[in-house]
Amino acid sequence: MTERRRMLTGDRPTGKLHLGHYVGSISNRIRLQREYDSFFIIADLHMLTTKNTVEDIGKVAENARHLVLDSLSAGIDPEHATYYLQSAVPEVCELNTLFQNLVTVPRLERIPSLKDMARDAHKEEMPYGLLGYPILQAADIMCVRSHVCPVGKDNAPHVEITREIARRFNHLYGEVFPVVELINAEVPTLVGTDGQAKMSKSIGNVIYLSDTPAEVRKRVMGxxxxxxxxxxxxxxxxxxxxxxxxxxxxxDNKAQVEDLKTRYREGKVGDVEVKEKLAEAINRFLDPMRERRAKYEEQSGLVDQLIVEGTERTRREVQATVFAARKAMGLTGAFNSIRRKAERAAKKAATQ
Known part of the structure; x- marks a missing residue:
């Protein structure tokens, strides 16, 4: 029987998910979840590149719950999802170490999104961890030997780094890792409600998947x-x-959208009506999510159980991957050779 292909993607636990997350990645996750063995990372180690205070870290558990509940509400089936907390799988850090020598600093410095992340986090200089963000992301993707990765536009260059590292590793040491396929979003970037930048939690120009109808209307009208x-x-x-x-x-009412566009161009409709219709449309879009959210919120402990069970499963998978990588590189053999010689010497000394 052919082993099922795998998908990995996820989010940093810095807050709730919003419409930008939905169009950038979540919609593809929902579409593909039954086609692949799906792993969803709660990337708290990545969060440390821009948010690493005690207060930030103290919010990880609650934000992790928000991420899972938001994605379940959006349409992810808990029976087809493996959620895991990145920091609870320490073996991924070993893969990060093995991979970091397979890519150069100039190559990483050419990734524009890293500079954007540093700017948005108000960093005057780029931290070493942020420069190495794509390498850790490669370790995330390859730790479960993922075949596909649906991400938003900003992360596409990071996935290309993953592909380069996989090819180089396989060339140097033998075929261990699939070369992951990037799955692009239909809507590459969703501009924020302020019209000045992409939708971002750090800027606050967002509409959350968990917003109430009144909150949606308030954000749209502004x-x-x-x-x-x-x-x-x-x-x-x-x-x-x-x-x-x-x-x-x-x-979802495309005829209405075309009518509004025509009248807007002709100066026959006001911004208020256009926004009112948009608020109604977004609330229609979010209503099924609200129903699913209520259902999952009634199941006490479900989200925590999913994270624990998913993390335990993922760690077993990653341990097997690390063993395969070390074996291919010869690192396991090096220590075994030293240990065997030490054991022989100890045995000889004991018989003298």
């Missing part, structure tokens, strides 16, 4: 639109307008 449109009878610009980008992504 959204940025066409800055040159001062009255409803002034023709407006649809292209690049965040409100219409959200309509395209989340409004």
């Amino acid at each position: 959204m940025y639109t066409d800055p040159n449109r001062v009255r409803a009878d002034v023709p407006g610009t649809v292209e690049g307008n965040p409100v219409f980008a959200y309509h395209d992504a989340f409004n």
Whole structure:
């Protein structure tokens, strides 16, 4: 019987998931979850690259629960998901060490998203751990020997680093790791509600998957639109307008969207109506999630159980991967040779 192919992706436990996460990765996770053996990392070691205070770390457990509950509510089936806490699988750090010599500093410095992450975290200089973020991410992906990785646009260059490391490792030491396939999102980046940057928890320009209808409406009504449109009878610009980008992504009534676009360009509809319709559409989109959330919240301890069982399963898988990598490299043989010689010497000394 052919072994089932695997998928790995996940999130840092820095807060709740939002619509940007959904279009960037979660929608693909939902679509592919039954096709692959699915591993979902709660990447708290990655969080330390930009959030490493005692207070930040103290929030990991609660934020991990939010991540799992949010993704279950979005449509992940707990029967088809292995969630695990990254820091509870220490063997991944050994893989990180083995991989870090297979990529150069200049190669990492060419990844633009790392500079963006440092800027968003208000870091004047890039920490060593942030520069090495893609290497640890490669260890995450390859620790369970994943075949596919659905991620958002920002992480696509990181996955390419993973592919390069896998090829180099396999070339140097023998075939151990699959060369992972990147699965791109249909909506590469979702602009934030402020219209100034991508949707980001650190900036706060977000609509959360767990928002109430009233919270959604408040966030939508405060959204940025066409800055040159001062009255409803002034023709407006649809292209690049965040409100219409959200309509395209989340409004299931496509005829309504086209009507709003036409009237907006002609100066025959106000921003208030366009936003009202968007709030209604996003709430329709989130309503099934709210129903699933209520169902899962009634099952006391479910989320914690999923994380514990998933972490235990993942650690067993990673231990097997590390053993295979060390064996391929000859590291296991080196120590065994030294140990056998030491044992022979000890035995000889004991008989004298």
